Amino acid sequence: MSIQADILIVGGGVIGSSLAYNLLNDGFTGKIVVFEKDKVYEYSSTPRSAGGFRQLFTTPINIQLSRYSLQIYKNFNKNMVVQGETAEIDFKQRGYLFLATDQQMKQFEKHMELQHQYGVSSQLLNTHELIDLIPELNVEDLAGGLFCSESGYLDPYSVMQGYIRSAKFLGAEYVYEEVEAFVIDQNRIKGIRLTTGEEYHAPIVVNCAGAWATYLSKDAGLPLPVIPVPRQIFQFNVEKPLKKYLPLTMDPTGVYFRHEGESFIAGFNEQTPESMSFKCRRSTFNEEIWPIIANRIPNFEQAKIERAWAGLYDYNTIDYNAIIGEHPEMKGYYVAFGFSGHGMQQAPAVGKCLSELIRKGKYESIDLTPLRIDRFAQKALVVEDAIY
Known part of the structure; x- marks a missing residue:
């Protein structure tokens, strides 16, 4: 027996939850299920980060992502209100x-x-x-x-919880179980299988599992340099x-x-x-x-x-930047990982832009094509000097 949905998001940290929120906030009406294996987020990368936010990057794409995200974070507490409860993220613009x-x-x-x-x-x-x-x-x-x-700098845990709370309020379902593998039929993704044996099927699966994402992709025969x-x-x-x-x-x-x-x-x-x-x-x-x-x-x-x-x-390990977009060899399989330490900083913009790509088939707010999967094969690397 399998459960049907429209979009499955693997990873309920700040990237996955920003995507779920933006999809629903932008008008997507289908069923979204987010999978997170760490229910209390004890080992999640988001709350364990240093919480730094910067715009001092050396490539146009990273600067644009940070510029967009800055505007979101500056007004996060006002715009992410759920039933009268604001999302305080303690954003201290001390430079x-x-x-x-x-x-x-x-x-x-x-x-x-x-x-x-x-x-x-x-x-x-x-x-x-x-x-x-x-x-x-x-x-x-x-x-x-x-x-x-x-x-x-800001409180990354509060940012993540703000996105989770808003995504759930808008209708996203969170399942706190571990994804064991993707379900694939030839060159099209069909869904995911949990370690419990239960399957969820959907035409779109987005891998936002951070440090764990690379193993899921590799096991599906789609290795990425992360x-x-x-x-x-x-x-x-x-x-x-x-x-x-x-x-x-x-x-x-x-x-x-x-x-x-x-x-x-x-x-x-x-x-x-x-x-x-x-x-x-x-x-x-x-x-x-x-x-x-x-x-x-x-x-x-x-x-x-x-x-x-x-x-x-x-x-x-190649150019130290995020890998975002649909996999050219697997229809319906999208990724958003490989951020190399600046995922929390870019989460608002990535969630927005990936929402556009999934819903409309194109980017509108920022063109994230430079971060596409096949840039490695095409030798079109995004060389960012400011990676720490």
């Missing part, structure tokens, strides 16, 4: 800052020119302006920085507070830090192999992060770890 050496400043100047073409209010700062922004900052080895005041990669985040406090709240600050080494309430969080771009591990290692903080942040801000010398966690990137 996003890339600290820079002399060589990086030359690159950032070129990046800024492109960003300005798409309306991003980025600006180059000299060392005096950096100190105005962060009075405690050690700028001895810095030439300046690239800053965007409109960006900042692997799960762990990223650790450490929350810490200090004895001497800073004079001002921090923007999300990226050191030239790749270590980032920001405020988290009155505490701080920090992490970095670890070069780790494919893994589904959620282990945290204090040695990572002591050896890789603390020396950098203690040198950059003297107040951090006395950092005391409060807690730590790890989440998974769905890491695109």
Whole structure:
């Protein structure tokens, strides 16, 4: 026995739930079923992310996705009201800052020119302006920085729950079971099979399962260059507070830090192999992060770890960008994964644009064709320099 629907979405995190919401909000009247194996979202990548939001990208497509998503996040609490309950996402537009050496400043100047073409209010700062922004900052080895005041950080769990609540209110059904495999008939997808043995059939299946998505696709004979990669985040406090709240600050080494309430969080771009591990290692903080942040801000010398966690990137090993659209070899099979760490940032725009593609057969708000599946075979890669 199988259950019939119109669209099946595998993965009920921020990408899948944004898609479900946008489909229904845009007028789709069919039955949408969203599958999520982690009912309490304990290991979901969305709530385990650092919550950074930026527009400081180096490719038109990523800048456009962020520009669209910015407008959604700025008004999220007003527009995602369900039965009088607002969706508070704690979006703090304290800015996003890339600290820079002399060589990086030359690159950032070129990046800024492109960003300005798409309306991003980025600006180059000299060392005096950096100190105005962060009075405690050690700028001895810095030439300046690239800053965007409109960006900042937010609560990713609240964003995800806002989309889930609104999608359910509009009629999406959430099934908290694990998808074992896709049901396929020749070159057309027919549905999914759960680990319980139950099947759901629909002409459209969208794979939004994040770090787990690549295995489902591979098992269906449709491999994509995405692997799960762990990223650790450490929350810490200090004895001497800073004079001002921090923007999300990226050191030239790749270590980032920001405020988290009155505490701080920090992490970095670890070069780790494919893994589904959620282990945290204090040695990572002591050896890789603390020396950098203690040198950059003297107040951090006395950092005391409060807690730590790890989440998974769905890491695109080829060009580090999302893979979005219908699979050219499988009718009805759509994907939206491989975001490599910026899925939460781009979720509003991706949900909207993929809704358009599914409902109308074309993109309208933003042309996401550059992120198509067959760009790898066509050697039309999206080369993004700002991936961390």
